[in-house]
Amino acid sequence: MGEYAELRAEIERWAAQPSPSDPEAARQAVDRLLAALNEGSLRAAELGPGGWQAVEWVKAGILLAFTVGRTTRYEGPPFEYFDRDTLPLRETDGAGGNVRIVPGGTSVRAGAYLAPGVVIMPPAYINVGAYVGEGTMIDSHALVGSCAQVGARVHISAGAQIGGVLEPIGLRPVVIEDDVVIGGNAGVFEGTLVGRRAVIAAGVTLTASTPLFDLVRGDVYRAEPDRPLSVPESAVVVPGSRPASGAFAEAHGLQIYAPLIVKYRDERTDAATALEGALR
Numbered sequence: 001m002g003e004y005a006e007l008r009a010e011i012e013r014w015a016a017q018p019s020p021s022d023p024e025a026a027r028q029a030v031d032r033l034l035a036a037l038n039e040g041s042l043r044a045a046e047l048g049p050g051g052w053q054a055v056e057w058v059k060a061g062i063l064l065a066f067t068v069g070r071t072t073r074y075e076g077p078p079f080e081y082f083d084r085d086t087l088p089l090r091e092t093d094g095a096g097g098n099v100r101i102v103p104g105g106t107s108v109r110a111g112a113y114l115a116p117g118v119v120i121m122p123p124a125y126i127n128v129g130a131y132v133g134e135g136t137m138i139d140s141h142a143l144v145g146s147c148a149q150v151g152a153r154v155h156i157s158a159g160a161q162i163g164g165v166l167e168p169i170g171l172r173p174v175v176i177e178d179d180v181v182i183g184g185n186a187g188v189f190e191g192t193l194v195g196r197r198a199v200i201a202a203g204v205t206l207t208a209s210t211p212l213f214d215l216v217r218g219d220v221y222r223a224e225p226d227r228p229l230s231v232p233e234s235a236v237v238v239p240g241s242r243p244a245s246g247a248f249a250e251a252h253g254l255q256i257y258a259p260l261i262v263k264y265r266d267e268r269t270d271a272a273t274a275l276e277g278a279l280r
Contacts, residue, residue: 004042007032011061014068026068030086033061033111037129038090040113044129044147045173051227052149052175052193059147059169062111062129087111087128112144115152127164133178151178155271157202163189172228181271191228198231199271201238204259206231213240214261234265 011033014026036042037058044058069084090108094101099114104122108114111128117135120126124138129147132138136154144150145164156162160182165173172191176182180194183202188194190208206212208223212231223229231237240260243249265271 008057011057015060015064020068023068030065037111043131045149052172054170054172056169059166063166147173149175151176153178154180156182157184159185161187193230195231195233197234197265199236203239204237212259216261235261236263237261
C-alpha cells in the first residue's frame, strides 16, 4: 500500500483531531479513501505473514467519514433516507463491472468493493469497508457488515449475517476466505476467520466467545486475546450441543449450544455433498 502513503498520513492527521481543523480537506481525504475502497485497490484488512490483520488507518478513515460528514436527506425511488453525506450509496455500473444487483431493496454503501461476477439477491445490505470477491453470491436478507472481507466464489445464503466491526480500529474484521459456503440464517461475528472451502451449516453461530469442537481431530478452537476464533480450512461445521454444568442443569437435562466440526471436505467433494453426508 505504498502508493497510499500520502493519503495515510492525511487520514492519520485528521483522525487524531477530535474536530478536524480543516473539515473540507478532511472530507477530500475521506473521498479519496472511499474511492480506493470502492475499486478494491485498498482494503480494511490484509493477509500478511502473521495472518489476517486490520489496516488500522483505513478503519480510522472510515470513522473519520462519520466525524466530518453532515446528516442529509437523500431522495430516490422507492424511498427517502437520511445519512452522512460522506457515505452515500455506492455508485455501481453493474453492466460495466459484470455485477448483478437484482431489484428489490438491496443497499450497497460507498466504500464497499464488489468484484466482477458478484450477484446480490434482494434485499441485502453491504456496509462501508466491506470487500466481496469475484463470483460470490449474496442471497436474500443477508448482511455483509462494515469492513468484513469475503473471498471469491463464496455463497452467503439467505438470512446469513456476516458481522462488521469498526471500533476498536485494531480489531480484525470477520474474514470469509475463498470457496466457503455460509448456510441460511448462520451468523459469523466478532472477527471470526472462516478458512477456505469451509462449510458453515444453516443456523450455526460463531463468535469470539463460542468454542468450536472438532470431532474429527479431537481439538477445541477458541478465540484468544490476540487472536479471534478461526475455523480450519475445509471444515464442515454444524449446530450441536453439550451438557450444561452444575447440579441444576444435570437434573433438568439442560444443554448449551456448541458448533461442531463433523468432517473435512476433500478436493473431490463439493460443499453440498459434504454437508449432506455430515448431516446424515
